[in-house]
Amino acid sequence: MSEQPIGLVTGGAGGIGRAIAARLGAGGHHVLIADVDGAAADRTAGEFDGSAIALDVTDSASVNRAVADILDRHGRIDVLVNCAGIHIQKLVVDLTDDDWDRIQSVNARGSFLTCRAVARPMMKAGQGRIVNIVTRLGFGNPYSAAYMASKSAVWGMTQTLAVELAAYGITVNAVAPGHVGPGTGMEQHFRDKADALGLTWEAFEAQVLRTIPVGRWCAPEDVAAAVAYVTSPEADFVTGELINVTGGFTGYGVAPPREAV
């Protein structure tokens, strides 16, 4: 069994996942960058003390195989961070059945499959940390109904799993980033939203920043810092919590203009 703690980050090759992986690595973890984009996972793992895993979180065989391989190689999984996620930006009236299913499959089912796969090994070890990356919940976010539904599902699972695993020394928390646009795969979604609202990028950005009391975009490193806290020994007594990393953002999104129907 490895002496070094092992951290598994799904979506670890993405904008936020990479920052989380780097932060766990800096904190002494050997980090496994698990991503459906295997080449990007390889590149990211090469940047620090990490290993890459090509993994599709929607596929239980792929997830179970990856977890079994990690246990064979390292003998332990100390931290799981579910960061893999997708967004399809459409009004409810335009969402297709397939859009809905794809989003639930990656965001909700994917988080469930990885949580289920690591839970028993963590229970046997008598310790573990699970962190699910959701989004700011509890308000209307136009063009994002399927996405918000998927993240609400993950938050519901997080609360339940926190109770189910508490007796085994395992904490389960959620971290909710606010607007992490620039430098992440989600940037295009913000740009699409600006287009849909008929705004230039500059006008859209100014509108977004007015809703964030701290007055700037959330950085991937802000999210990574919250993950570092809930995975640290200082957070032994913190479980079933949702930590917002939003710069104080609490508002509803801007209503889309009325279309001809």
Ligand SMILES: NC(=O)c1ccc[n+]([C@@H]2O[C@H](COP(=O)([O-])OP(=O)(O)OC[C@H]3O[C@@H](n4cnc5c(N)ncnc54)[C@H](O)[C@@H]3O)[C@@H](O)[C@H]2O)c1
């Ligand atoms: N960027 C934001 O503003 C923002 C805000 C709130 C929440 N989030 C959440 O943060 C997380 C990371 O987002 P990001 O902005 O870094 O996006 P990103 O697109 O940069 O990263 C997502 C990563 O997930 C991977 N992925 C997609 N489908 C997968 C699958 N089936 N299996 C394995 N990996 C898969 C992608 O290849 C990508 O590397 C997501 O869960 C997202 O919903 C982002």
